[in-house]
Amino acid sequence: MTKKNLKAVAPEELEPFMLELGLPGFRADQAIHWIYEKHAQSVSEITEFSKDLREKLAQRVYISNLTLLKRQVSEDGTEKFLFELEDGETIESVLIPDSDRLTLCISSQAGCMLGCRFCLTGKKGLRRNLRSHEIVDQILSVNRALHASSDSPDCRVAKGMGQNPAPSKITNIVFMGMGEPLSNFDKVVDALWRIVKLLRISPRRLTLSTAGITPRILELPQKAPMVNLAISLNATTEEVRDYIMPVNKNYPLTTLLSACRRFPLPPRRRLTFEYVLLKGVNDTTEDAKRLIGLLRGIPSKVNLIPLNPFEGSEFQRPEDQNILKFQTILLNEHIAAFIRQSRGRDILAACGQLQARYRV
Ligand code: SAH
Ligand code: SF4
Numbered sequence: 001m002t003k004k005n006l007k008a009v010a011p012e013e014l015e016p017f018m019l020e021l022g023l024p025g026f027r028a029d030q031a032i033h034w035i036y037e038k039h040a041q042s043v044s045e046i047t048e049f050s051k052d053l054r055e056k057l058a059q060r061v062y063i064s065n066l067t068l069l070k071r072q073v074s075e076d077g078t079e080k081f082l083f084e085l086e087d088g089e090t091i092e093s094v095l096i097p098d099s100d101r102l103t104l105c106i107s108s109q110a111g112c113m114l115g116c117r118f119c120l121t122g123k124k125g126l127r128r129n130l131r132s133h134e135i136v137d138q139i140l141s142v143n144r145a146l147h148a149s150s151d152s153p154d155c156r157v158a159k160g161m162g163q164n165p166a167p168s169k170i171t172n173i174v175f176m177g178m179g180e181p182l183s184n185f186d187k188v189v190d191a192l193w194r195i196v197k198l199l200r201i202s203p204r205r206l207t208l209s210t211a212g213i214t215p216r217i218l219e220l221p222q223k224a225p226m227v228n229l230a231i232s233l234n235a236t237t238e239e240v241r242d243y244i245m246p247v248n249k250n251y252p253l254t255t256l257l258s259a260c261r262r263f264p265l266p267p268r269r270r271l272t273f274e275y276v277l278l279k280g281v282n283d284t285t286e287d288a289k290r291l292i293g294l295l296r297g298i299p300s301k302v303n304l305i306p307l308n309p310f311e312g313s314e315f316q317r318p319e320d321q322n323i324l325k326f327q328t329i330l331l332n333e334h335i336a337a338f339i340r341q342s343r344g345r346d347i348l349a350a351c352g353q354l355q356a357r358y359r360v
Contacts, residue, residue, distance in 0.1 A: 005064045006031060006043075007133035010190070011198060021060060023053075036198040039144040041065045064133065066091075066141045077166075081142060085110070085134055089127050091178055093138040097166035104170045106138045108188050109179025114211050114247045116234075118276055120310045121178045129184040135191035139170055139199060146170075173201060175208045176230075182213035182220070189224045196225045203227045209274065214251040214259045221264050230272035230303075231260060235282050236290035244281065253294070260298050270299040270336075277306050277323055279316040288329035301336040
C-alpha cells in the first residue's frame with residue numbers, strides 16, 4: 001500500500017482521513033498542530049501520540065519535507081536556502097532579517113514560463129508548478145532551521161552581547177522568489193489559506209508579486225485572504241513592455257492598469273508597483289513622467305529596483321544619479337517612490353534577481 005503524505009491532504013480533509021484510518025477525528029487537529037507549529041518532520045516526532053499509535057500511523061502515512069541542499073549567508077545577513085523537492089527539482093527561498101521583521105521570500109514554481117528578459121529565472125523556463133504544501137514547506141523548513149540555530153552556542157553569545165536580533169520566527173512572507181504565483185493560482189491560493197490559518201501569519205504581512213496575469217488579479221481577492229499585491233510594471237509603453245516582458249502581449253499594460261483601478265483595496269492600503277530600472281530602456285525622464293500618468297487614480301507606491309545583472313544579461317543597471325533623478329521626478333508629483341538597494345548580492349539571492357524590494 002502506498003503511504004499517504006499528511007501534508008498533501010487538504011487540512012479540512014484531514015479529519016475524515018483520520019476517521020477512515022479508524023482514528024478519532026481530533027487526531028487531525030493534533031497532527032496539524034505538530035506539523036505547522038512544532039515543525040514535526042516525521043510521524044515519529046509527534047510525541048503527543050503514543051509510541052504504539054505512531055508506529056501504526058507510520059505504516060499508512062508519512063510527512064514530506066524539503067531537503068535543504070545549501071544555506072548561504074550574505075555579508076548583510078540575508079540568507080539563501082536551496083531546497084530539493086521530492087522529485088529532485090530545486091527551488092530557492094531567501095530570508096531577509098531586519099530589526100523589526102523577518103521576511104521570507106518564497107518560490108511558487110520551479111522556474112517560470114513568462115520569460116522576462118531581465119530575469120534569470122525567466123531565462124531558464126518552467127520546470128513545474130509547486131504544490132501547496134511545497135510552497136508552505138519553505139516557511140516550515142526555514143523556521144525549523146532558525147529554531148535549530150538559535151539553540152547553538154554562537155547564537156546565544158550574540159544575543160547575550162546586547163545586539164538587537166531580528167525576530168526568531170518568520171513574520172512576513174513575500175511571493176517574490178522563483179515563478180509567477182498567479183500562473184499557479186489554485187495552489188498559491190491554497191497555500192495562502194494554510195499560511196494564514198495554520199501558521200497564523202496575518203494577510204497584512206503577506207505580499208504576492210505578479211507580472212500581471214490580469215484576470216487572476218481580480219479573482220485573487222475573491223478566492224484568497226486579502227494579501228498585499230505588488231505588480232511588476234517595469235515599463236511605461238506597450239512596446240517596451242512587450243519586449244522586456246512577453247506576458248504583456250497577452251495582458252497589455254492598459255488592461256493591467258485598468259484591473260488595478262478596479263482592484264478592491266481595503267481602506268488605507270495601496271498597491272505596490274515594482275519597477276526594475278534598465279539603463280537606457282525604461283529609465284528616462286519621459287518614462288518617469290509617463291509612469292506618473294499611468295498611476296493617476298491608483299492608491300500606490302513605487303519600488304524602484306536597480307537591475308541586478310547576471311552573466312550574459314543584455315541589460316545594465318543605470319548610474320546612481322539617474323536612479324535618483326527618476327525617483328525625484330516621482331516624488332515631486334507626490335508619488336511614494338523608494339529605491340530598493342540590493343541585499344544579498346554577494347550570494348546571488350533568489351537567482352540573482354532578489355533585491356531589497358520586499359518592503360511593501
Ligand atoms: N513572477 C513574479 C514574482 C517573482 S519576480 C513577478 O514577476 O512579479 C519578483 C520581482 O523580481 C519582480 O518585480 C521582477 O521584476 C524582479 N526581478 C526579476 N529579475 C530581476 C533582476 N535581474 N534585477 C532586479 N529585479 C528583478
Ligand atoms: Fe517569471 Fe517574475 Fe522572472 Fe518574469 S520576473 S520571468 S514573471 S519570475
